[in-house]
Amino acid sequence: MAPQGSNVSSSRSKLFLCLLLLACTGAAGLQVGFYQQSCPDAESIVRNVTWAGAAADPSLAGKLLRVYFHDCFPQGCDASVLLDGRGTEKAAGPNLSLGGLDVVDAAKAALEVACPGTVSCADVVALAARDAVSFQFGRLLWEVETGRRDSCFSDEADATSLPNPEFVFPILKDSFAKRGLGVADLVALSGAHTLGRTTCMFVSPRLYTFRGNGGVDPLIDPGYARELMQQCQSTSSTNRVVMDPGSEFSFDTSYYAAVKANRGVLLTDSVLMHDDEAARLVDEMQDQGKFLAAFEASIRRMGAIGVLTGSAGEIRRNCRVVN
Ligand code: HEM
CATH class of the missing domain: 1.10.420.10 (Peroxidase, domain 2)
Incomplete structure (x- = not known):
């Protein structure tokens, strides 16, 4: 994957650092309320941004639910689908019609103000999908286990493992x-x-x-x-x-x-x-x-497929690029 606006050697060193962290994973696992101490308002921040988006666009629930599925299936729920650039999952055919990514960005931006470097993009997707679907009910439909971390790479080829609508x-x-x-x-x-x-x-x-x-x-x-x-x-x-x-x-x-x-x-x-x-x-x-x-x-x-936890991966500052 080729992060925008960075040169090749700095991309390589970022990838190396991220892979090093991956090798030293503590695999702490997911839990409900993972951010209770580190960012107590994390879930309400995501919910407020998402509900504002859902009030303005009734198709947001479908868009974000699909983003969550498309994130989780190829290489795990690790926000790999959010990375911009040539050769990323996002550039693959099935992902060209993904929507609602502006809401993910807005929620992440609000989180970075409240608790910099704390809440992963992978968790923002999991929470925002739940919140958007829940909006019409005026209550949260399911609890989301959090504690996912973000991947440092994304490969267009992985998106071919999404199920094809013509499968028997x-x-x-x-x-x-x-x-x-x-x-x-x-x-x-x-x-x-x-x-x-x-x-x-x-x-x-x-x-x-x-x-x-x-x-x-x-x-x-x-x-x-x-x-x-x-x-x-x-x-x-x-x-x-x-x-x-x-x-x-x-x-x-x-x-x-x-x-x-x-x-x-x-x-x-x-x-x-x-x-x-x-x-x-x-x-x-x-x-x-x-x-x-x-x-x-x-x-x-589904939300637990291939997650990065503990010290694996990173917490991206901007969901579209690796740190
Ligand atoms: C069972 C295998 C699945 C196949 C083959 C499949 C395939 C598709 C296809 C071809 C579309 C239309 C995309 C487009 O034209 O833009 C679509 C839309 C959608 N899919 Fe699936 N899908 C599957 C499972 C899922 C799962 C597991 C979820 C979420 C949990 C999901 C959520 C959605 C949603 C919400 C839409 C509508 C998106 C929108 O209108 O913006 N799908 N799916």
Whole structure:
């Protein structure tokens, strides 16, 4: 990765220092309230900035939840997705449409005033994603374990390990299993698609060129396929379609009703009905209480993937560049 505005030798020495710290990790682990002593207002600072952002932009919850997922999956929840520069994860195709990063920057800037060099960018992402989703409920939906530290590098190639929206069920399941997540996590976390939109390029192959045979994916309800064709008129359409029609901004269970009715937008949503265990869980998740409890447990597991703790990595001053 090539941090902006720094020369090659200083980048190398920063990387060396950071790797040295990585080698001496104390692996203290994550805990709720990690900043209670070191920065008592950390969580309220992030919440205030995020809630102001969510009040101004109802799509923020979806944007930040996706940033969190895209941070955690490739090399762990270490803010590697936030680093600017050529060859970073951020430069990879799936990350070009990430949004809400200005809110992460604003929260981090406020934290640097209150408690310089204390709160990691990786924790800001974890907290801000929770806060943005919670905004519509007026209360915090889940506790966030904190204590993550930030990576010193980011590699565009790592982003290719994000699940592809055209994965069939066994491959999708395997992609989660590689991160220690099971089918229950896959089903609960897929519920994030109750928020936000997808670009037509991820839907059109199901409408016009399914499995290369020029037909429509037989898994999509035909009436819904026709609706989608009106929004995505060709494989080159750049339109964005709502993933959970009727409740794009609402963190609710209607995504699961849609999946069950063969109205999942992405193939990876639809294939949840291709596995007995996943299909049973899709049914169960239609209860809001069960969905929220399952989501909380699964996002906690997702938030622990490959974290740097103790003295590993660093606490970036600016989330876009290594120190
Ligand atoms: C199961 C594997 C998954 C696949 C294949 C997948 C794929 C996608 C794709 C292709 C998009 C549309 C991107 C665009 O056009 O800009 C999307 C959007 C989104 N994804 Fe996923 N995703 C998966 C899991 C997740 C998980 C685990 C989360 C969070 C916990 C998540 C949260 C979101 C959100 C909130 C959006 C909407 C973003 C917005 O409107 O700004 N996804 N996903």
